[in-house]
Amino acid sequence: MTRARRREVVDVYVEDGRAAVYSTEGMVLLLSELATAAWDVLGDDWTNTEHVAQHLVQRFGDPGEGQAEALTDETLGSLAEMSIVELEQS
Amino acid sequence: MRGSSVGDPPCVRLEALEVPFEIACTGSGAPDLARSVAAAWDWCTVDAPYDGDLACVQQLTVVLEQDAEELARMSAGSSLFARDLPTLMDRLSPMVTRVAVNERRRDLVMFHACALADPVSGDAVVLYGPSGTGKTTLARTLCTDFVYLSDETAGIAPDLRVVPYLKPLSIILNQGDTLKEQVSPGRLGLARPEGVPYRLRALIQLRRDPAHEGVATLDSLSTVDALPELVAQTSYSRDFERPLHHLADLAHRVGGVRRATYSEAEQLRPVIRAILDGDA
Numbered sequence: 001m002t003r004a005r006r007r008e009v010v011d012v013y014v015e016d017g018r019a020a021v022y023s024t025e026g027m028v029l030l031l032s033e034l035a036t037a038a039w040d041v042l043g044d045d046w047t048n049t050e051h052v053a054q055h056l057v058q059r060f061g062d063p064g065e066g067q068a069e070a071l072t073d074e075t076l077g078s079l080a081e082m083s084i085v086e087l088e089q090s
Numbered sequence: 091m092r093g094s095s096v097g098d099p100p101c102v103r104l105e106a107l108e109v110p111f112e113i114a115c116t117g118s119g120a121p122d123l124a125r126s127v128a129a130a131w132d133w134c135t136v137d138a139p140y141d142g143d144l145a146c147v148q149q150l151t152v153v154l155e156q157d158a159e160e161l162a163r164m165s166a167g168s169s170l171f172a173r174d175l176p177t178l179m180d181r182l183s184p185m186v187t188r189v190a191v192n193e194r195r196r197d198l199v200m201f202h203a204c205a206l207a208d209p210v211s212g213d214a215v216v217l218y219g220p221s222g223t224g225k226t227t228l229a230r231t232l233c234t235d236f237v238y239l240s241d242e243t244a245g246i247a248p249d250l251r252v253v254p255y256l257k258p259l260s261i262i263l264n265q266g267d268t269l270k271e272q273v274s275p276g277r278l279g280l281a282r283p284e285g286v287p288y289r290l291r292a293l294i295q296l297r298r299d300p301a302h303e304g305v306a307t308l309d310s311l312s313t314v315d316a317l318p319e320l321v322a323q324t325s326y327s328r329d330f331e332r333p334l335h336h337l338a339d340l341a342h343r344v345g346g347v348r349r350a351t352y353s354e355a356e357q358l359r360p361v362i363r364a365i366l367d368g369d370a
Binding site: 002010011012013014015016019020022028029030046 | 294302313315317318321322328332333334335338
């Protein structure tokens with residue numbers, strides 16, 4: 001099982017469902033609506049990625065069998081690459 | 091330009107972003123150096139000594155010395171040194187800017203931008219963008235009609251007052267030159283601020299497209315889309331409390347950020363005129 005949590009950031013600005021995130025590395029990252037929603041579910045404590053996937057399905061609909069988890073993993077993976085989310089296998 | 095007393099090096103007093111400087115010119119080339127600094131920075135020079143807290147005065151010691159041994163001796167403790175005048179003048183401008191921006195980092199929002207204004211209303215436009223987007227060329231071209239406020243750094247106070255930074259323009263005058271010449275805005279025939287308070291009216295992101303034809307186009311950006319570049323072109327943005335919200339609030343107060351696409355500076359003149367006339 002994979003879990004995720006936010007990394008510390010400088011600031012977050014959300015407008016029309018999309019977020020700009022100012023990372024501690026000094027970059028301002030523009031998130032898609034999907035990534036913003038995933039980010040929104042996360043907090044400082046660990047959250048199972050299954051829970052994130054459920055939230056995204058509720059918000060955007062079910063993309064099909066097995067796709068929600070894959071899309072969630074891909075989205076959280078992108079946020080982790082941007083150093084604003086931390087992922088951990090538990 | 092002055093010397094405090096007999097034997098003191100010639101010294102140029104100037105203000106950059108309202109930060110007082112005293113530039114002591116030393117070395118065997120000191121007289122030439124002082125004359126050149128005073129001429130290039132003539133719109134920033136002040137005659138009277140600073141009458142506030144003297145600790146606020148930024149002291150720079152600049153050495154122009156052709157003799158290598160003497161230069162090595164004098165360079166210790168200096169702010170800047172070189173064996174030739176063009177090199178020294180080329181390096182002085184970014185140093186003054188860097189020191190001034192650092193001094194105002196807590197009370198101004200400072201954009202890497204060209205700033206110009208309507209001479210009558212005082213309404214100002216800030217055109218921001220990275221190096222190579224043509225800020226100096228814009229100032230040089232457009233500020234014969236509009237008032238020149240800066241070609242490099244636009245300082246915005248909390249009440250939206252634009253703090254003029256009337257630095258010389260850094261221009262490559264001859265093809266093949268590697269150093270930019272520092273040219274007084276007066277020598278270029280630019281319009282000087284006349285004591286009118288200048289107030290930010292529009293924030294424009296510059297996008298230079300060599301293929302663009304006709305009048306520059308102006309597109310409204312959502313604030314969230316504008317923020318990455320706005321932050322990239324803002325000095326010390328991380329020092330603000332909640333910097334994204336701080337800049338978003340500033341953008342909202344002037345009706346949001348717009349992006350101007352252009353290829354030649356002249357294409358922006360009617361667009362800026364329309365903004366300042368309230369027609370765009």
